[in-house]
Amino acid sequence: MAPTELDERDFANLRRHMVESQLRRRGIGDARVLQAMEKVPRHRFVGETVRWAAYDDEPLPIGLGQTISQPYVVARMTELLELNRETRVLEVGTGSGYQAAILAEIAAEVWTIERHQVLAERARELLAALGYTNVHVVRGDGTLGLPEHAPYDAIIVTAAAPQVPAPLREQLAEGGRLVIPVGDEFSQLLRVVVRRGDVFPERDVLGVRFVPLVGEQGYPPRGET
Ligand code: SAM
Numbered sequence: 001m002a003p004t005e006l007d008e009r010d011f012a013n014l015r016r017h018m019v020e021s022q023l024r025r026r027g028i029g030d031a032r033v034l035q036a037m038e039k040v041p042r043h044r045f046v047g048e049t050v051r052w053a054a055y056d057d058e059p060l061p062i063g064l065g066q067t068i069s070q071p072y073v074v075a076r077m078t079e080l081l082e083l084n085r086e087t088r089v090l091e092v093g094t095g096s097g098y099q100a101a102i103l104a105e106i107a108a109e110v111w112t113i114e115r116h117q118v119l120a121e122r123a124r125e126l127l128a129a130l131g132y133t134n135v136h137v138v139r140g141d142g143t144l145g146l147p148e149h150a151p152y153d154a155i156i157v158t159a160a161a162p163q164v165p166a167p168l169r170e171q172l173a174e175g176g177r178l179v180i181p182v183g184d185e186f187s188q189l190l191r192v193v194v195r196r197g198d199v200f201p202e203r204d205v206l207g208v209r210f211v212p213l214v215g216e217q218g219y220p221p222r223g224e225t
Pocket residue numbers: 066067068069092093094095096097098099100113114115116119140141142143158159210211212213214215216218
């Protein structure tokens with residue numbers, strides 16, 4: 001069958017297979033994360049030309065030089081946030097909106113911030129069309145966080161930062177968790193930071209590769225808008 005002829009049933013089968021082979025088999029154990037990954041139609045978050053590859057074990061382009069992350073990385077980062085039905089989450093780097101949809105399946109409320117207007121609008125429309133009423137897409141510089149809705153029980157950054165932006169640390173609730181890739185443009189380590197009063201213990205858990213976090217507390221823009 002030509003990839004363009006895939007229908008919703010085919011996508012559901014590919015999604016089940018992705019959860020089994022890429023997530024469960026590699027140690028993702030949080031049932032809420034696995035359920036969310038099995039439910040959210042990842043193929044709706046990518047363009048038609050790459051839709052057939054939506055459930056492959058890799059990141060995909062979403063325009064403006066940006067990407068939707070590999071399913072395993074989405075699942076692992078979500079698991080590290082230790083979400084529950086009461087959690088209020090901030091995501092920095094909306095991109096396609098896929099990670100926001102996964103968060104919205106598990107948490108109470110999700111704020112997600114994107115620096116590119118086009119991506120923010122597209123994600124807002126798609127998330128609304130899919131029926132998500134607990135996700136709020138904001139356009140702006142996420143390296144400054146979103147102080148008007150802080151504190152957050154969980155913060156996830158889906159772009160590579162040179163260091164942990166201080167505003168994000170400050171906007172964590174007591175006991176809150178921040179998951180962020182830290183490193184240079186070629187490779188980063190996924191860092192988990194926890195707030196214990198004024199102390200922020202942290203650990204690095206996984207090597208990853210993300211597009212850069214561009215902003216006041218991130219990398220400078222490189223000849224783009
Ligand atoms: N989470 C996304 C998804 O599910 O599709 C993938 C995110 S993509 C790897 C990184 C995103 O971060 C890009 O859309 C990029 O424009 C955005 N970004 C980079 N710097 C940012 C900043 N300072 N504030 C907000 N978004 C930023």
